[in-house]
Amino acid sequence: MRFLLVEDTAKLARSVRDLLALDGHGVDTVASLAEAGDCLAATSYDLILLDIGLPDGDGRAFLAQQRRQGRDTPVIMITARSAVADRVDALDGGADDYVTKPFEMAELEARIRAVLRRRGGATQTRRDFADVTFDPLAATLTVAGETRELRSRELRLFEILIAAPGRIHSKEHLCDRLFSYAEAVSDNAIEVYVGRLRRKLQGSAARIETVRGLGYRLIGP
C-alpha cells in the first residue's frame, strides 16, 4: 500500500518510513503541509499519516480543508499532545483515527488495517500464494473456496511469512513482531500461533515448515 507521511521530525519520519517499507508498503514522507498538498495533488494514496503540529500550520486545519475539497483519503492523525480534548478534536475534524506518540509500529499497522477495513479498502490488498488467498483487511484465508477467519496474531504472523515466502524467520524475530515488549513470553509461545495457522492452512498446498534450530518458513507445493 502507498502512504503519505506528513511529519516534521525528520528522524522519526525516516524510521516510520523504513519500518513500513520493511512490511512492503511504499511511503512518501514530507515535512510540511505545503509539500503534503503538492503530493496529494500529484498522486493518490491509500492513507495519510498526519502529524498535528507542523511548521506551517495545524494538521487538523489541513485535514478539514482537504475534506471540504472532497478528498476523502483515510487519515490517521499523529499527536504528541496529552489532552483528551485534542484527541476528540482530531476525530471531530474528519480524521479516521489517531495514534499518540510514541507509538508501537504494530499498533500503527493495526490501526491502519482497522481504518482501511472500515473504509472498505481503497486498494486491492489481497494476496495469493499457491492455492491460498490471503485478505489482510478482512482477516481471512481462503483455501479451496472455503474462507477461514484469522485472529489478529495469526494474521500478523501470516502477513510476515507471506511477505517473503521461502525465507526463514527466526522464532525471536517473530516473537518481537507478535508480542509487545512488555509481555514476558518465551520463544516457544510462537509455536502456538504457528500450530493454529497450520490448522487453518489444512487442505492447501501452502504450508509452514519448521527449519530445526533456525525458525519457520512458508513454502508452496
Added chain:
Amino acid sequence: MARPEAHSLRRRLLLQLLLGAAVMALGLYLAVRATAERATEAAQDAILIAAAENISDGLRGTEVGVEIDLNRATFSMVAAAGQDRLFWRVEVGRETLTGYDDLPLPGMVPDGTGPVVYEASYRGADLRLAAVGRSVMDRDSLQPALIVLGQTRFGQRAIADRLANGAALAGLAFFALAVPLSLIFTSSVLAPVRRLAEAVSRRGPADLRSMDHPTPRELAPFQEALNSFIARLRMTLSQTETFIAEAAHHIRTPLSTVRAEAEIALRRAEGEESRARLRSVIRAVDESARSAGQLLDHAMVAYRSNRMTQARIDLSAMLGDLARSFGPTADLRDISLTMIVPGPDAAEVIGDRVLVESALRNLIDNALKYTDAEGTVHVSLRHDGGLVVIEVCDTGRGLAGAETSMLTARFQRGPNAGTVVGSGLGLTIVAEVARAMGGAFDLSPAEGGGTCARLSLPAG
C-alpha cells in the same frame, strides 16, 4: 471561617458606637446634675435673699433701740421647702439682736449694695446662707446691721437629685435605644461588605470573570485588588493548560523517535544480546512515555477538576467511540473488547468532557493491560437509581487481595502488576474524576477470575 484572633469590624464598630452612647449618656447625666444643682441653688438663694431682705425691712430704729418685726409670712415663704431647717441671726453693731448668735457670718460683710450668699457648716448640717447688710438708726447713731438667713440644703439637694436621676434615667434609656440602633447601623454599614463577600463565594469554581459588583467607594480598592488577583489567576491557569500540552509534546516527540529507531534496529539485529538490549530500550521508552503521559493527564485532571466545565455527555456515544479507538489495541493481543450499552441519549451525565473521557479511557486501558492475550474485556453501562454505572470487567489476573483505596493511591500498583508497563496513576485519575463529579469508584473480583471496575456517576 473567622480565626479567633481576627478582630471583627462589626464588633469594633458596635463597641465604638456603644462606647460613644455611654459617654454621651454619662455626660448628659453629669450636665443635668450640675445644671439642676445650680438652678435649685439659685432658686434657694433667691428665696433666702428675698426673705433676708424682707427681715431687714422689718428692722426699725427707735428711741429705745432697734426693734425688729419678724413677719411670719417671710418664714413660711422660706420654710415651704419641706423639712429644711431655718436659722437666722440679726446683728446690729456687733451684737446679735435676735436669732442664733453662733450662726456663721459671711467672710465678707455686705456693704449694703447687695446681698452675699455663702455656704457654711452649722450644727452638723450644710447651710446655704444669705446675708444682707443695711444701716439702722440705733438710738442716735447709725449702726451697721447684718441680717443672716440660713437654711439647710435638703430640699434643694432633693430637687437636684430628682432632676439628676431623671437625667440618669434618660441617659439609660438613650443607651438602651442606642444598642439596637447601633446593631442596625452596623449591619447596614457592613452590608455592602457582606454582599461583596457573598457575590465572591456564590461564584462557581470556574468563574474567573472580573468582579463587577456595585460597591461603595470605600470598598472599591478591595474590589480592584480582588480583580487584579483574579486576572493573574486566570493567566496562570491558562499558562498551566498550555504548559501541560506543550510539555507532553516536548517529551513525546523525541521518545517516539527513539522508539521507532530502536524498533528498526531490533528488526535488523541478529545477536541475542543486542536484541535483548534493544527490547529493554523499547520497554524503557514505553515506561517513560507512559509515566510522562499519565503525569500530565493527572495534572490536567487535577487542574480541570477545579474548574469543571459543565456539558451534557452521552456516555453511550462516548463509550462507543472509545471502543472503536481501543479496538486495534485489544486486537493486537487478540483480546475481545465487548460492550453492552443502551441506545443514544439513554445514559447521560453532566460534567467535564475531558475528565469523563480520561476516566473511561483509563478504565478500559487498565483492563486491557492486565488481561492476558485472548482474554475478554467487557464494558457495560446501566442505570442504578440516580446513578449511571459504567462497569469494566476483565478476565485478567485479578486484584490479588489489593484494596481499591490502595490501587487508587498515587504511584501505587497492585502486588501482581508484574512486567506490565504502568505508572500507578491510571486508577488514581479514575478515582479523582469520580470524586470531582460526586460519583464513586471501586474494584471488585469478577466472577471466575479477573476484575470488575465500577465507576458510578450521578445521572444528568
